[in-house]
Amino acid sequence: MGLGAVGILFAAPLAARLPGALRVVADAARIARYTADPPSLNGQRLAFTYVTPDNPGPPADLVLVGVKATNLTDALPAIQAVTGPRTQILPLLNGISAPDDLAAVFGWARVLHGFVYCDSSMRTGHAVRQNGKAKIVFGEVTNAPPSPRVMAVAELLDRAGIRYDIPADMRAAQWKKFILNIGINQAQAFYREPSARLQQDPAAMALARQLMDEAAAVGHALGIAGVQEIPAWAEDVIRAAAPDSKTSMLQDVEAGRPTEVDLFAGTVCRLAAPLGIPVPANEQILRALTAA
Numbered sequence: 001m002g003l004g005a006v007g008i009l010f011a012a013p014l015a016a017r018l019p020g021a022l023r024v025v026a027d028a029a030r031i032a033r034y035t036a037d038p039p040s041l042n043g044q045r046l047a048f049t050y051v052t053p054d055n056p057g058p059p060a061d062l063v064l065v066g067v068k069a070t071n072l073t074d075a076l077p078a079i080q081a082v083t084g085p086r087t088q089i090l091p092l093l094n095g096i097s098a099p100d101d102l103a104a105v106f107g108w109a110r111v112l113h114g115f116v117y118c119d120s121s122m123r124t125g126h127a128v129r130q131n132g133k134a135k136i137v138f139g140e141v142t143n144a145p146p147s148p149r150v151m152a153v154a155e156l157l158d159r160a161g162i163r164y165d166i167p168a169d170m171r172a173a174q175w176k177k178f179i180l181n182i183g184i185n186q187a188q189a190f191y192r193e194p195s196a197r198l199q200q201d202p203a204a205m206a207l208a209r210q211l212m213d214e215a216a217a218v219g220h221a222l223g224i225a226g227v228q229e230i231p232a233w234a235e236d237v238i239r240a241a242a243p244d245s246k247t248s249m250l251q252d253v254e255a256g257r258p259t260e261v262d263l264f265a266g267t268v269c270r271l272a273a274p275l276g277i278p279v280p281a282n283e284q285i286l287r288a289l290t291a292a
Helices: 003-015 029-035 069-081 099-105 148-161 172-190 195-200 202-221 228-238 246-257 261-275 279-292
Strands: 062-065 088-091 113-118 122-124 126-129 134-139
Touching: 003 062, 003 113, 003 126, 003 134, 003 148, 062 069, 069 099, 069 261, 088 099, 088 113, 088 122, 088 134, 088 148, 113 172, 134 148, 134 172, 172 195, 172 202, 172 228, 172 246, 172 261, 172 279, 195 228, 202 261, 202 279, 261 279
Parallel strands: 062 088
Antiparallel strands: 113 134, 122 126
16 A cells, blocks of 8 residues: 555565565556556566555455555545455554554554664655665564564565564654654755755754654653663764665655655654643744645
8 A cells, every 4th residue: 555665665575576465556546657657666667466445356464554644544445445354454654653543443453563664765756766775663562472463474574575673662663763753854854955964064963853852752751661762873873874865754845745744743742742841843843844
């Protein structure tokens, strides 16, 4: 579900390693666009089997949700169309709210926690270039040991050659990625420049760090394990990034697409308010990028 950069990254190995197992669900107009301009990964065109929500075929064993967070609500009917009693739904979205949003509709018996770590990927239309590592991080809230349904998904990913991680504490893992995104994605989008700006401009890095420190303070108040150590780790990640790397949020700004600022700064602000925690940098970014 969803053929943006993340969707293409993982649909490609599934289609190559498990012929006939993958269906991409999309409306007729989108399928026509994919047919006219086929998706590609690193210059290689990809051939997928497309189905529409009104004629999806049998229920899926696993639904990988790769849409943008801003499009998740619109995707719910299509997810419902391929969901049966035994279907598992694995979100690959940014942020920390997608599993809860999906469980509110489909129930926790069908929904796992999940997100993606990948080196920066560049998307132009339906063409994606990504030459680094990518992995899916997923599981139950706690995975010590992993449940049978988590192991069933892991077996499928093994067959497809997709890297994955099953952390013992899924919420702590989600917040680690979330806080990194809070800093690098939002600062890049605010300055409209890639990682080099954050690496070379102390003021830009200071903004990224303040955004992350505020998010960590909120996470700490919510009882997320180890969250106060994350901003220093994330700053090291930003400093080590390729100078020309662009986050998906910067690419959205450059392409004139809606950004995920509400998913990042918006979430921090909503969680901070009842806790009485000041988050001025995230409030500033939310105003600036909402108005952009």
